[in-house]
Amino acid sequence: MPGKLINGIWTREEDIKASEDGQYRREETSFRHWILPKGNGGERGTDEANTKFIPEAGRYHLYVSDACPWAHRTLVMRSLKGLEDAISVSTVSPILKDDGWEFTDNTPDNTPVNAPDFGGEYPDHLFGKSFLREIYTAADPTYTGRVSVPVLWDKKLKTIVSNESAEIMRMLNSAFVGVAGNDTNFVPDDLRDEIDAVNDLVYQKINNGVYRCGFAGSQAAYEDAVGGLFDTLDVLETRLDGVEYLVGNQLTEADLRLFTTLIRFDAVYYSLFKCNLRRIADYPNLSALVRRIYGHGSVAQTVKLDQIKIHYWVSLRQLNPTGIVPVGPEAVL
Ligand SMILES: N[C@@H](CCC(=O)N[C@@H](CS)C(=O)NCC(=O)O)C(=O)O
Incomplete structure (x- = not known):
């Protein structure tokens, strides 16, 4: 498992650990700037720190892992908003190792034979770096914290705008007026409070809930999460x-x-994270929702199930010491 940066120095650490009460706790992310439409206070007021990032085509770059659910949601929003030409992307290799996210091709020996989406190169299109942590230290040479995806990079100011996926999603939805190819607002004003309330519940119990199951350090913490x-x-x-x-x-x-x-649930969380009371396939309405979104616009192109499976089953050796990737399930949609 990877380490973290401490004062800009890469420091290896033991596997992601549950805290003493057995509960898994996610660390706060640290770059929290906002891109705001020119002359508009938008989400976060008008202070200078938040108005220097102006929406412009070609100015921003997303660093993602196709395997990561947090990065994936920014890619789904980028795709639905028609921002593919305006915001470029670099994808890290799916395998997370001791040195953190890498830009190399490190196809593991145990890549399943039926994994057509996997393999190939994972270059840093902007700087040709070898590790994602170098992007963090380029933004802040004394950075302390985890080196996570997604990262929204500003090519103009040469820094990280944000590494918080929820906030990147909001920016992509709301800030790129006149830049985005599709003006559909996925957070309409009249629904915003309800969307925020659902997001909060879904984050606590589902998005992060599956991790609280998988990384629980005690039976009680696991049962509470599940x-x-x-x-x-x-x-x-x-x-x-x-x-x-x-x-x-x-x-x-x-x-x-x-x-x-949900798209990762039956292939990974159900088994690896012990979320096995029911599959998403057992929920007719939730499965229909997954299929509906999958079929929307070009969302399907953002879903790389082979990379998802390989990332989790190979990277998380504390949960799967052999790194063997299960062949099934046969279908998740
Ligand atoms: N709060 C972050 C969390 C992102 C996150 O946890 N990403 C994982 C991959 S799924 C990661 O990069 N982990 C590497 C690490 O923490 O060392 C967000 O939602 O943007």
């Missing part, structure tokens, strides 16, 4: 009775944030 996860999936399944989407019966950010966890 109970909250499936109670919430049940609630959402009922909420979707007779409607197509979670909020306002239209596709919103809330659906997209749920989607990137």
Whole structure:
């Protein structure tokens, strides 16, 4: 498992550890600037720190892993907003090793033979660096913290705008007026409070809930996480009775944030993270939602199931010491 940067120095550490009470706790992210439309306070007011990042085509670059659900949601938003030409992307190799996310081609020996999406090169298109941590130290030579994806890089100011996926998603949705190829607003003003409330529940119990199951350090912490996860999936399944989407019966950010966890669920979280009370395939409404979003625009092109499986089953050796990648499930949609 990777380490972290401490005062700009890469420091290896033991596997992601549960805290003393056995609960898994996610670290806060640290670059939290906002891109705002010119002359508009937008999400975060008008102070100078937040108005220097102006939406411009070609100015920003996303560093992602196709395997990571947090990075994936920014890619889904980029795709649905038609920002592919305006915001370029570099993809790290799916295998997370001791040195953190890498830009090399490190196809592992145990790549399943039926993994057509996997393999190839994972270059840093901007700087040709070898490790993602070099992007963090380029932004802040004394950076202390985890080196995570996604990262939104500003080519003009040569720094990281944000490494918080929820906030990157909001920026891509709201800030690029006149730049985005598609003006659909996935956070309409009249639905924003409800979207925020659903996002909050989904984040706690589902997006992060699966990690709280997988990395629990005690039976009690695991059972608490698994109970909250499936109670919430049940609630959402009922909420979707007779409607197509979670909020306002239209596709919103809330659906997209749920989607990137659900699409990984049956292939990874069900087994590797012990989220095995039910599969998403056992929930008719949730499965239909996943299929609906998958079929929307070019979302399908952002889903790399082979990379997802290989990332989790090979990288998380504390959960899967052999690194053997399961062949199934046969279908997840
Ligand atoms: N708060 C971050 C979390 C992102 C995150 O946890 N990314 C994982 C990959 S799925 C990562 O890069 N982990 C590497 C590490 O923490 O060392 C976000 O949502 O943007």
